[in-house]
Amino acid sequence: MKFGIVVFPGSNCDRDVQTAARASGYEADFIWHTDTSVDGFDCLVLPGGFSYGDYLRTAAIARFSPVMESVARYAASGRPVIGICNGFQVLLEAGLLPGAMLRNTSCKFVCRPQRVRVEAESVRTPFTLQFRQGRVITLPIAHGEGNYYADGEILAQMEMDGQVVFRYCDESGEPTPESNPNGSLDNIAGICNKAGNVLGMMPHPERAAEGILGGADGRLLFDSVAQWAQGGGRIG
Amino acid sequence: MVYVADIVVTLKKSILDPQGDAVRSALTSMGYTGVQDVRIGKRIEVRLEAANEAECRQAVDEMCSRLLANTVVEVYDFSIREAPRG
Numbered sequence: 579m580k581f582g583i584v585v586f587p588g589s590n591c592d593r594d595v596q597t598a599a600r601a602s603g604y605e606a607d608f609i610w611h612t613d614t615s616v617d618g619f620d621c622l623v624l625p626g627g628f629s630y631g632d633y634l635r636t637a638a639i640a641r642f643s644p645v646m647e648s649v650a651r652y653a654a655s656g657r658p659v660i661g662i663c664n665g666f667q668v669l670l671e672a673g674l675l676p677g678a679m680l681r682n683t684s685c686k687f688v689c690r691p692q693r694v695r696v697e698a699e700s701v702r703t704p705f706t707l708q709f710r711q712g713r714v715i716t717l718p719i720a721h722g723e724g725n726y727y728a729d730g731e732i733l734a735q736m737e738m739d740g741q742v743v744f745r746y747c748d749e750s751g752e753p754t755p756e757s758n759p760n761g762s763l764d765n766i767a768g769i770c771n772k773a774g775n776v777l778g779m780m781p782h783p784e785r786a787a788e789g790i791l792g793g794a795d796g797r798l799l800f801d802s803v804a805q806w807a808q809g810g811g812r813i814g
Numbered sequence: 815m816v817y818v819a820d821i822v823v824t825l826k827k828s829i830l831d832p833q834g835d836a837v838r839s840a841l842t843s844m845g846y847t848g849v850q851d852v853r854i855g856k857r858i859e860v861r862l863e864a865a866n867e868a869e870c871r872q873a874v875d876e877m878c879s880r881l882l883a884n885t886v887v888e889v890y891d892f893s894i895r896e897a898p899r900g
Contacts, residue, residue: 634856634881638881642881680829680887681832682832685832728886729886
């Protein structure tokens with residue numbers, strides 16, 4: 579199992595993802611944003627950070643990096659691609675996932691542990707195989723622009739197609755307004771494409787992949803992709 | 815011919831602008847009680863060479879829709895003028 583981590587100028591969670599993947603027993607190498615080959619990887623990760631300084635708009639410039647055409651082809655072939663935080667924003671800007679990110683309604687950068695619910699109604703993704711559906715997990719969040727938005731019709735369709743994978747929630751698993759850290763529509767913390775192989779999420783699973791970091795809920799995500807890859811890319 | 819495009823990008827009217835709201839409430843508390851709404855956006859100035867104004871307009875429109883604005887949540891508008899000589 580080998581993760582390929584795309585590094586943009588300004589990425590800052592690339593090494594965290596590598597460390598988390600290795601701690602879970604998997605290989606993980608970097609792919610520079612000017613590279614055009616993504617061969618030999620079982621999963622691509624677009625990590626968090628501030629690609630291109632977030633100039634103009636978060637991820638606006640990163641999505642035009644040379645590597646992104648290869649990422650799009652890789653995604654179209656059905657293989658797993660995950661964008662975390664700034665990586666999620668890149669997937670949105672690139673049109674690989676629907677919607678856009680707005681500034682947090684509080685206008686504040688939020689940085690804290692956050693409860694999220696693994697949606698029972700969502701399509702099965704390579705990233706969530708090992709999570710019990712409906713389970714509440716705790717992952718760190720750290721962002722100023724995580725306020726997810728999609729037009730009403732698109733959002734309704736996404737909900738119907740089970741594309742909402744993670745939702746911000748309280749301790750009992752309820753997606754309440756108080757448990758929403760950024761104003762995201764429908765408390766959305768993570769979404770996937772219709773096929774389920776492209777996932778974007780604001781919380782950081784790589785920052786909660788070892789007990790010593792205060793939690794290991796994120797590790798299941800790495801284990802899930804590995805299970806998916808070892809099973810020959812089948813879900814279920 | 816060298817032109818200067820003056821581009822303004824703002825959030826769509828239907829989208830909440832928390833920055834604008836914070837500024838509106840600051841203005842109100844400063845005593846500007848007539849302020850009803852504040853929307854914050856970006857102004858981008860692009861200097862470019864083009865054969866004529868129509869070509870310039872087309873290029874700027876494409877730049878806006880592809881990069882300068884995210885049309886899922888933003889709208890853009892621009893004006894074009896000939897760059898001052900020298």
